[in-house]
Amino acid sequence: MDSSSPPLARRTQRLKSSLVRDILAATARPGMISFAGGLPAADLMPALPVAATTDPALYQYGTSEGEPVFRQAVAAWIDETGLHVQPEQVLALAGSQQGLDFAAKLLLDEGTPMLCEGPTYVAALQVFELFGADIACAPLTPEGPDLPALERLLAEKRPRCAYLIPCFQNPGGACYSPQARVAVAELFDRYNVILIEDEPYRSVALDVSHPMTPICSLLKRAPWIYLGSFSKILWPGWRMGYLAAHPALMPHLVRLKQAADLHTQRPGQHAVAHWLNSDTRSRDLARLREGYRIRRDAMQAALQRHFGKLADWEMPRGGLFFWLKLRKHDATRAMLDRAIERGVAFMPGEAFFANPAEGRQHLRLNYSRATPEEMERGLAILAACLTEETCTA
């Protein structure tokens, strides 16, 4: 082959080397304390229902839409959120990330205007940018989007679609209030914005006193795609997610599924359906939430000791992350190299914005993996890096 690079599709120029991947590679080093990833706590997950996965009847190819028992159980699971869907509106996915790929294929041409939250999920930005979206970011408060800013963006940019994570937003931690949900639905109906609502963290609710009705269920006019994942509560290594969609979009999504990988592996669908239909479900979820609550509270206490004077943050009411804004510092990316050298990893804020400069003051810290002792030691090192960096800046 020539030393010149081969002729590739234009979109590959937008396929960036992922900062997240580079950091996660660094965290594989033995002894590293990592607040960087979003790995859930596998030890809090229920045991796999082995018999449900090993039936030779599951050896053969399945249907693109998904196993009937899975679609049925997931439709009932979604129903509990307040979004009422039929099993025919459910599509089994190899993790909810796959739903982002399908949404991008369905909705985005090069230059299509779309709306995201600022900050937002890194791998969603990656997909939307790959497909050429012209992304505008709506600023967030802890209760939801800054509504006047959101309406200004809708009027000016006329986005075709919007990607939102209204429950324990990654990385910002926002949980939309009931009022914000209604207001966003009204705006999207008025401007006819197709909503992609992503809910990976809904089941990791720790202390929320208000209902978290999906915005999809409040829309009267705008089409929608609702994404869900089991990866925070059941065996992420099995890659099980789902989408539900407005009936006008479903036929397209099923064809996209067929073109992408024919269908989702069947044993995982049966394992999930078995758990959804089991009578241990509530108990399993309660135990999982209690485990996460203990870890979050330990992180909050350690953060107050080490970052009380250095940063501001809201204690997350669910999800897996703390999102810090530094008071006197705006180069968390540069700080990362020094931290990794000393054995601690975190996610600098710039990865979470379409315009990285907006994230320079921020860092994201995962609380679900480190032990209390590691939290204490790791945060002390991070605070030291920060103070030294500030001194030398």
Place this chain on the structure above:
Amino acid sequence: MDSSSPPLARRTQRLKSSLVRDILAATARPGMISFAGGLPAADLMPALPVAATTDPALYQYGTSEGEPVFRQAVAAWIDETGLHVQPEQVLALAGSQQGLDFAAKLLLDEGTPMLCEGPTYVAALQVFELFGADIACAPLTPEGPDLPALERLLAEKRPRCAYLIPCFQNPGGACYSPQARVAVAELFDRYNVILIEDEPYRSVALDVSHPMTPICSLLKRAPWIYLGSFSKILWPGWRMGYLAAHPALMPHLVRLKQAADLHTQRPGQHAVAHWLNSDTRSRDLARLREGYRIRRDAMQAALQRHFGKLADWEMPRGGLFFWLKLRKHDATRAMLDRAIERGVAFMPGEAFFANPAEGRQHLRLNYSRATPEEMERGLAILAACLTEETCTA
């Protein structure tokens, strides 16, 4: 939502309703004899190594590239074909269909010229058309492409890439001769065509006396992507495939994997690796081939009885299909409706061509699912449909 259809990406206009899906839906009717699908014989597959899939260590997220044990075992498996790759060149896929999605994302802009075989795999056409390829089809002989026609197409169309299935081509059944493989590699090097080589049927070789060296291994200059599947020999419902690629393409492909679904489910990778490393492998494959040989021979005998005067075909030396060309008839699509009414399904030829008109004389018949009695009865009905249709035409 408005009754008007929502604004979608341009590519969705190319996302056709799949004839294959419609036919497969019809074949779900009880009592239907189906020669339509490409379902392998699940009863010939080795038993799942259950313990390899249920380890709680596999609950957690994995790496985008794939499990080290899987990449290692697959690299050795590929090595046996004559294509020498390192584990670092292997990417675990959720079935080889996913490799087509990645190849399309990597190589195709709207209007990019590319080359396929005519006829070719339906769901490959679906993906390439979705991404806007301008597809030219190279005509096939049983020993490989018509070489002068291929070179003319390369010179005229200057395709950026080509998609080939050199072993037991689907649907045509061709198995490229060693000479054809060398000639194609030389042409692709000369015209710098990126090769996508797909080998789902390599392991279902029944009687081939010559080596089937992958064309990828014969290229000196052109980059390549090599796709493989376990779905014809091990549990297709688990969706396990792989690709290997030229080092210049791998970093892009790994990022595309991450954006598509983060990584392939881990239990299936461990099940496959366990089988690849087991000492029952050769025995399992010999038993599977013997089972397929018996079914193919039964189909050949039944075809000779019922279609000997109606059609021409080559007996397939591997793979799952017979490809018939009718002598006096050119509307196999119309014939299909009548056949389904009488309880027999097949695939009309038009589905397999970028230009459907080229397939009107052809039909594809799968031999791996029907019993000898069903073959006898089903082919008699098909022949009757054909004779009547010819009479009324």
